[in-house]
Amino acid sequence: MNNEEIYIDEIITLWSNEDGVCLSNDYNTVTIRPQALLDWLPSIIEVTMKQKKKHDDDLILQLKHKVDNI
Numbered sequence: 001m002n003n004e005e006i007y008i009d010e011i012i013t014l015w016s017n018e019d020g021v022c023l024s025n026d027y028n029t030v031t032i033r034p035q036a037l038l039d040w041l042p043s044i045i046e047v048t049m050k051q052k053k054k055h056d057d058d059l060i061l062q063l064k065h066k067v068d069n070i
Contacts, residue, residue: 011023011025012025012026013025019033020036021037
């Protein structure tokens, strides 16, 4: 088993089959079992929400700078 990280922005295809959810790029294919995906889902949602908040905070800061420079 290869433990090399695969980043989402490197994923080319995403599909599902009877084995689970499959992600692939030009070099690797990873299949995530349905139960593992359910187990990871709370963590995935938590990280996603933190990233969204950071992105939103950055946009708010950019807008504040634009308003201050008017």
